[in-house]
Amino acid sequence: MTQKAFQDYYPEQLSHCYGCGRLNNHGLQIKSYWDGEEAVCIFQPKPYHTAIPGYVYGGLIASLIDCHSTGTAAAAMYRLQKREMDTNPPLRFITAALHVDYMRPTPIDNPLELRSKVKEINNRKVIISTTLFSRGEICARGEVVAVQMPDNLYPPD
């Protein structure tokens, strides 16, 4: 895809997240994009992201759902406000609650595809539903309650 990922709009001081920060060299550096009304993220697990041999670690799945969903929450709020993602004031969401149902073991040797939809959006809260696929099969379903980051958590520029 040639469009810019949600995470590429995050300001530098908010780009160190282990899951989605483009400046965290140890991290997952996930990228999320709009695909119509859904937000999509493709992620290739490393061989060491395993649970039992051949299958993806559930904590990685939770992490992907978490970061892709909070990124989608921010993108959705910008879109609702008809604003570009690099305009001020910045909108950044953190996770209040995360739920994951693991439907079946997730094969590790294929890219994972996460597809998210906005379930609810209002003033400072967005609920995102996310489905995780491997080889076209649903392997997990997640829901994230994302809330706008309080001003006191914003790091200095």
Added chain:
Amino acid sequence: MTQKAFQDYYPEQLSHCYGCGRLNNHGLQIKSYWDGEEAVCIFQPKPYHTAIPGYVYGGLIASLIDCHSTGTAAAAMYRLQKREMDTNPPLRFITAALHVDYMRPTPIDNPLELRSKVKEINNRKVIISTTLFSRGEICARGEVVAVQMPDNLYPPD
């Protein structure tokens, strides 16, 4: 603590998990122990396990709750059956559902303490409630529905 951790009883072919496998050099290698009726795990996040600067990544918290809870589920089932953890047939649990409520941002510069209790235990299912503390304050609460791993997922010796 001098007692052996739950994870140190896992057979070799089930010790590659990113969260708790003692043989996964890239992983978190968490260790869980009984402390009376609770199971405890202490984990020091790395500086790169960050979300926003100064605070722990929520996906790491979910991962710790996940692995500590499935480990506790196995240990609890062995204890219920009055068996040592290295006796056959092996009992290993996988996560059917994971829920995390993030109560407050979790400081990254202190060890995290997870304490788990068995909420429900029956034939093949254990529900574990876990509380995560930093500096003695509750930062997150989790619940894991753990189910016994189906035989067809057991890797060969």
